[in-house]
Structures are given as C-alpha cells and as structure tokens.
Amino acid sequence: MPIKIYQGNDMLLRESDITVVIDVIRAFTVAHYAFLKGVEKILLVATVDEAFHLKNQNPNLVLAGEIKGLPISGFELDNSPAHICHAKVEGKTLVQKTTNGVKATLNSLQAKDLYVTGFSNARTTATYLKKQIDQAERECHVHIVASHPTGDDDLACAEYMKGILEGNDVMDEKEVVERIINSHVAEKFFDASQPEFNADDLKYCVKELKGEFVMKVNKTGKIPTIERFFI
Template identity: 55%
Template sequence: MGIRIFQGYDHTLENSDINIVIDVIRAFTVAHYAFERGAKQILLVGNVDAAIQLRKSHPAYLLAGEINGIAIEGFDLDNSPLTIMECDVKDKTIVQKTTNGVRAALNSLNANELFVTGFSNARQTAQYARKRYLSSNETAKINIIASHPSGDDDLACAEYIHSIIAGSNTISTEEVVARIKNSHVAEKFFDESNPYFHYKDIATCSKEINSNFLMKVNQECEIPTIERFFI
C-alpha cells in the first residue's frame, strides 16, 4: 500500500503524489480558523528573520507563530486559535513560523500536491486524498506527516487520515479526540500555573469543522503559500 505515516518534521521523503502535513496543536488549526475568518493566504517561513524581512517589504502582512509554543516578540499573533478567532484577518496575508508544522511542510514540498491540516479539517482532507487514491487504482503514493516528533495528538490524526484514505475506518473520531486531549503536548495547556497556554485551545484543536475547502500549499510561489482549495 502506498500510504505511509511519518512522525517528525525532518524526514527526507521520496517524491510522492500527495503529502499531508499535520499539526493539531496548534499551527494548522490556527491556519484553518484564519481561513474560516477570511484570511487571504498564509506564507510559510522557516525562521523569524525571514518573517521580519517580509514585513519590511509588505507592512500590511501579519506575522504569526511561536518558538517552543510561546509568542514571538515583534509578531502580531501567537499560535493560538483563540487569538485568531478574536482578530480581524479578513483579506489579510499572514506569515507563519512555527516549531513543528511549518518546518514539516517546508520539508515536504516534493509532492504533486501538498496539504496541511489539523484535526479540524482532517476528514475533508482525507476524503479528497481517498478519491485521488481510488482514481489511481490504489497506486498513488501518499505520505502523511505527523509533524510533532513525539506527540500522540498528531500521530492519532495521522492514523485517522490513513484509515479514511485506506477505507479501513479503524480509528474513531472519539478515539482521536481522546488522544489529542491526553497527549503530552496538551498537558501544559491544563497547567493553571502556566500563563502561556490556555486549556480552551485544546477544545478548539479537537473539534471538527465542516468546511468547503482544504488547505493546499502553492509550491509555485516564491514562498510556499497555503491557499484555500475548494472542494
């Protein structure tokens, strides 16, 4: 079977038909909510300096991201879906830099199609990939990248996507939600003494949204750019 799961952000992947990069807590949940709120596009950069240089050339761009989960000084937005839900991002271009998800996406560009997702739109992403897989007589090469090197949140989502593409349906949404909430990545969000993280982010990251689009990375742009891909 040509559907493979990788864990971590630094794999050397062979060329494939579809790569799906997952960051549940929180990068691509943030991206999904940004698009739901009308964001125009999201540019992916590998470091803080690249983001700042982009803003010098394009003052209207919004910088979003984190280092080790914590907001970056000088950026407009952190890496919380709660923040995105409170901000006016309609028609805005966002520049995103994160520890795992963005790095994994930038390392997964050798595919005919590259999608990013959290759990929030994992089902729609998987259903699209399944159609492509079946139309290829199950010969398409599909890589599913759980970007956190050890997080069961991303791995559970990867297994969920794999099961939908393969048609096995071996993992339920309830199991995925439980594994997201019980993952070690989520622990700090429930620590009331930690001011940098909020438990409501986990509730948001473990909720499915029925969107009419996927998040596809346009690899023809000078800077890889997430765009809405309507389905």
C-alpha cells in the first residue's frame, strides 16, 4: 500500500485511489464541527465571487471562510471552530472558501475517493480508511496532503494518519498536539496584538473526538461538496 505525504495547496497530483486533505488550523476543523452542529453539506469554492454568486442564487446558503486567516466581508461566518459551535446552522448548507484546505481539495479532485479532515477527526478517518484498504483485493495508492505549505500542524497530522494506515501508530496524540500548538501557524493565536485570531480556536483544533462519520467529497455535481459519510 504505497502512502505518500505531500505538503502544499497548489499541487496537481497524479490520480490516487484515496486522497486525504488535511487542514487542522482551521478549515476542516470548522467543517467537522459544522457537521456536528447539524450542517447538511459544505460546498467548496475557489473564489469569493463564486461564493457570492451561489448566495445570490440561493439566499439560504451560509458563507464561511477566510482570506489569509481573516474574515471575509459579506460572509456570515469566518473560519473559527469556536464561532461555528455557537452558530445556528442546523439544516443549513455552507459554502466554504479558505486559503489552504479548500484550495488543496479543489486541486485533488482527480482522486478516485477524496476525504478531508482536521486533527479532530483524524483517527476516525484513518481507521475507517485502513479497513477499506485492508478489504480491497488490490494495491491501493494513497495520497495524504498537508495543505498548509509550511505548517507543521498539518504535517504532524499527516504523519500521524500515515502511521495508523500502516498499522504502526508511531506517533501518539500528545506528540501531534504538541506539534500543532508549537507550529508557526499557531503563533498568531497567542499574539495579543492580533485579536482577530481567536485563541479558543486552538482548543477545538487539538481535541480529538470519537466520531461516527468521515468527511467525503462528492465530486459528481458541478460544485465539489463535503458530505458526512457515516461509518
């Protein structure tokens, strides 16, 4: 089972059987908590204009995301897992546009099966995929994409998941959490001069939850869509 880790958001990788895109701080932590709050599905878009176009067509959509980590004017939600947990989103469809995770996912649509995760759902996702791979009757090629180009947060999560898929669990949760917290991506959340970055977000980003679903990208429609896939 060849498993390769890639880092960055703008790569066009060769086709794989399975690709997992990771964004710990914060896009796919937000997505995970959005589903836990009752969101139905999440549409992925590359640009702000595309998000507004969809909103004009369907005013019931909820726009969520960031540009360089900052809220987008006109969007109902930013990219904060702490905020999504207090938002009234049950039954809603989100439109998500982010700098790293969404972009990397949109560049990974050539995968046969495409999943996204943060650390909060990493073990659930990796354990599920390992079962699928073990049951396959052929060799599966797996790509794990740490979407932040330089962030050790996503890379630590990728290495953690790779260990689970390979059955060796060489990293434990505490090591991953430590690397996430100490990554340069997390620094601004501890910086009092940057209050726009909510320090509470990191509590959600480093809390691993027992889950009943993985987040799979449905590529059959015009707009790639994250859906809950119950396991």
